[in-house]
Amino acid sequence: MASNIVILTGAGVSAESGVPTFRGPDGLWEGHRVEDVATPQAFRRDPVLVQRFYDARRAALSSVQPNAAHKALARLDAEWPGELLLVTQNVDDLHDRAGSKRLLHMHGELNSAWCTACDRRTPCTGPLLENPACPACTLSGHLRPDIVWFGEMPYHMEAIEDALLGCDLFISIGTSGNVYPAAGFIDLARHAGARCLELNLDPSMTSNRFHESRLGPAGTLVPALV
Numbered sequence: 001m002a003s004n005i006v007i008l009t010g011a012g013v014s015a016e017s018g019v020p021t022f023r024g025p026d027g028l029w030e031g032h033r034v035e036d037v038a039t040p041q042a043f044r045r046d047p048v049l050v051q052r053f054y055d056a057r058r059a060a061l062s063s064v065q066p067n068a069a070h071k072a073l074a075r076l077d078a079e080w081p082g083e084l085l086l087v088t089q090n091v092d093d094l095h096d097r098a099g100s101k102r103l104l105h106m107h108g109e110l111n112s113a114w115c116t117a118c119d120r121r122t123p124c125t126g127p128l129l130e131n132p133a134c135p136a137c138t139l140s141g142h143l144r145p146d147i148v149w150f151g152e153m154p155y156h157m158e159a160i161e162d163a164l165l166g167c168d169l170f171i172s173i174g175t176s177g178n179v180y181p182a183a184g185f186i187d188l189a190r191h192a193g194a195r196c197l198e199l200n201l202d203p204s205m206t207s208n209r210f211h212e213s214r215l216g217p218a219g220t221l222v223p224a225l226v
């Protein structure tokens with residue numbers, strides 16, 4: 001019987017809530033490859049384009065709701081007596097709104113802004129395009145989305161690696177396994193001797209490394225599992 005669980009989620013867990021995935025048919029945004037707008041170089045090159053990209057996704061959060069998969073994971077978090085860590089690659093707030101508490105956003109959050117002048121992070125629900133003042137240091141023009149861009153180190157990596165090396169059940173939900181270091185978590189979990197289960201609509205880049213892959217929509221598979 002498993003006791004220490006680590007769960008990794010990707011864009012697929014939010015797809016049924018109406019949040020576009022990255023490599024879906026409409027690959028996120030206006031013909032821009034995500035890698036072209038989600039990098040520090042892109043932000044230096046064209047901050048208006050990048051701020052508009054994240055302002056649009058932040059604004060869209062008000063028109064989406066947690067789905068049955070988010071709710072089932074929040075229930076598991078509340079009721080699981082053993083260790084449990086939910087690691088999401090998603091920057092939306094649907095896991096949070098569903099009630100998940102033992103949750104880490106390894107790629108940042110849309111509802112947070114990072115001031116590059118005072119290095120503090122503050123809640124953010126409005127657009128950053130108008131260069132609002134930083135609520136912490138009051139300087140304007142230094143707020144960037146608190147998002148981990150390509151080439152930047154993901155957040156909480158030490159806590160995540162510790163949990164993976166101590167888990168006996170690793171569950172991956174709604175991720176294509178294209179982006180590292182998240183796509184490498186399966187190897188750490190296997191190294192720890194954990195049973196590894198994948199729940200995904202389609203086979204992923206790492207399906208062959210799981211003990212079991214169940215294909216189907218997260219909104220159906222996750223409640224059935226929990």
Ligand SMILES: CC(C)NC(=O)[C@H](Cc1c[nH]c2ccccc12)NC(=O)[C@H](CCCC/N=C(/NCCC(=O)O)S[C@H]1O[C@H](COP(=O)(O)OP(=O)(O)OC[C@H]2O[C@@H](n3cnc4c(N)ncnc43)[C@H](O)[C@@H]2O)[C@@H](O)[C@H]1O)NC(=O)OCc1ccccc1
Nearest residue numbers: 010011012021022023150151174175176179180201202218
């Ligand atoms: C493209 C890829 C090859 N590039 C990388 O991995 C790079 C480079 C790299 C590092 N190591 C490597 C090793 C090998 C190769 C490349 C690399 N990685 C990085 O740059 C990382 C940082 C990567 C993070 C980038 N930021 C994101 N997000 C925030 C931004 C934003 O959101 O705008 S990544 C972003 O893309 C990824 C998208 O993947 P998925 O979530 O899986 O979504 P996708 O659309 O691909 O797939 C959806 C899946 O769901 C399924 N699905 C769909 N509907 C449903 C449904 N209804 N139910 C169930 N499943 C469903 C589909 O079948 C599909 O499988 C997520 O991680 C997401 O967060 N940083 C770093 O390495 O830093 C170094 C470093 C080290 C020390 C010091 C300093 C720096």
